[in-house]
Amino acid sequence: MSNFIEEVKRNIPSNTKILPSVIVAQAILESARGTSELARKANNLFGIKGNYNGQSYTVRTKEYLNGRWTTVNAAFKKYPSYRESIIDHGNFFTSTPxxxxxxxxxxxxxxxxxxxxALQSSGYATDPQYANKLINLIETNNLSSLDGNNGGNSVGYTIVNQMNPSMYKYNAPYSMQPLEICIHNTANTATARNEVAYMNRTANYTSxxxxxDDKEAVQxxxxxxxxxxxxxxxxxxxNRRAIHIEICYSLDGGNNGHQSARYLKAEENAALYTAYVLHQYGWGVDKVKKHQDYSGKYCPHVILANGKWNWFKNRVQQHLNAIKKGSSSASKKTTSKPKVSKKPQGVSEKGWSFAGTFVASETIVVRRGYKSTGAPRLHLNKPVAEGSYLRPGDFINFDHVWFADGYWWVRFKYPGRKDSNYYFVPLGVRNPAVSFGKAKLWGKLTKLSTKKDSKVLDWHKKNAIK
Incomplete structure (x- = not known):
């Protein structure tokens, strides 16, 4: 879907009256992420009816009429490319008095x-859940960052998971309980994704x-x-106790030269991200170190050359203060606090025979494990497979709850599968002062029960994992 979103973004005109986040969300919803018949055959991303320069395409479609869904034949505009569809969509709202x-x-x-x-209340769409669906798409795909200062909840960066466990033997061979955060400049002009991609294919002990960067925080x-x-x-x-954060684009103006606009944006994003990590661990800004503090290396070189280290720490503190107060200004600049990506390594933890249903509001990696003989044991070795996720809106029914490595975990089984494996998903960070039923999780709990033999081990929604 990311390629589809990028293509839509590239074709949004600068003078649009519709917010870019809404345009992209509408395109995702109305074209099924570019896979609908209208999108494939007519480049029509928004389901606009009529003809475009005399060209139309007729399909059978569902409309919500007189309180129920009805299937009808309708002619829709046929465009030469996505760009014309997006421009025409913007013009639609002012095409007549x-x-x-x-x-x-x-x-x-x-x-x-x-x-x-407003789109829903003005009659643009007949689906009574149209507005809620758009808002959910914007928030789950972090699209409000596209709106800049006009987005109301605009973000500074998108959090991306680009981990490669096969390389951990080279770049992350030891388990760690972090104690502080170390800030670096990359001494490069590459994007965050390219920096991480290079590290993930290079078998050396630098990591x-x-x-x-100016758009993404790539873990x-x-x-x-x-x-x-x-x-x-x-x-x-x-090397054994610090979380290391690299700020990209630091060579845009030479080793100690001009700070480009995109570097300054990356620097601001790093300050905000750092504040969220501090908040998650309950640390203060005294835990923020520079590379130079450990080995004497002149790094982060741009921050040091411009005398900005104290400014950077002060900026982190400002964000941290806002986060602790629940400031809307902080939430406007980031997608969410970066989740510490944990991977329990077979440790026995306390478990409860709670059963229930969980519907995800965020994308969560699913992992495989097993129950050993004797006491219940959580043993998680690796993700099920590439792309194995519980996605927003997906449901699972679970029969047991664990607390491990600071997270709540639940288990389930695939329906009809012959193997005896259990599968596990983390539901959120555990606050020891809050019970599981009242915890702030990455989704919603329903039908929570303490019945031991509830036997709710099946998927509530088919194909939730591919």
Whole structure:
């Protein structure tokens, strides 16, 4: 889906009256991420009816009429490319005096939630859940970052998981309980994704946990494994106890030269991300170190050359203060606090015979494990397979709950599968002061029961894992 989103983004005109986040969400919803017949055969991403320069395409479609869904034949505009579809979509709202008046609340909206609801209330779509679906798509795909200062809940970066466990034997061979955060400059001009991609294919003992650019924070190594970035030896505190964050684009203006606009944005994103990591661990800004503190290396070189280290720590503190207060200004600049990606390694933990249903509101990696003889035992070795996720809206029924490595975990089985494996998903960070039933999780719990033999080991929704 990311390729589809990027293609839609590239074709959004700069003078659009519809927020980019809403445009992309509508395209995802109305075209089934570019896979619908209309999108494939007519480049029509928004289901706009009529003809475009005399071209149309007729399909059978469902509409919500008189309180029920009805199937009808309808002619839709056929476009030469996505770009014409997106431009025509923007023009639709002002193409006649009546539309300009009818959609005035849509055109005047300053944030995606207001605009999505205005689309529904103005009669743009017949689906009674249209606004909620758009808002959910925007929030689960972090699209509000596209809106800049107009987005109301705009984000500074998207969090991306680009881990490669097959390389851990080289770049993250040891388990780790982190104690602090180390800040670096990449001394490169590559994007965060490219930085991580290079590390993931290079078998050497140089590594880091996260690379951050002007758009993304890309995680390469989970925080419970070490990274070799401090230069203080195989057993040095930095290499064995620090979370390492690389700020990209630091060579845009030379080694100690001009700070480009995209570098400054990456630097700001890194300050915000760092604040969220501090908040998650309950640390203060005193836990933020520079590479130079461990080995004397002149790094982060751009921050040091411009005398900005104290400024950077102060900026982290400002974000941390806002996060602790629940400030809306902080939430406007990031997708969510970065989740510490844990991977329990076969440790026996306390479990409860709780059963229930869980519906995810975020994408969660599913892992395989087993129950050993004797006491219940959580043993997680690796993800089920590449792309094995519980996605937003997917349901599972579970029969047991564990607390392991700071997370709540539940288990289930595939229906009809002959193997005896259990499968596990983390549901959220555990606060010891809050019970499981009242915990703030990455989704919603229902039908929670303490009945031991509930036998709810089947998927509630088919094909939730591919």
């Amino acid at each position: 009546w539309r300009t008046q009818n959609y005035r609340n849509v055109l005047n909206a300053k944030d995606y939630k207001t605009q999505a609801r 880091y946990h996260v690379a951050i 390469a190594i989970p925080f419970n494994r070490n990274a070799f970035a401090a230069g203080d030896g195989a057993n040095g505190r930095g």
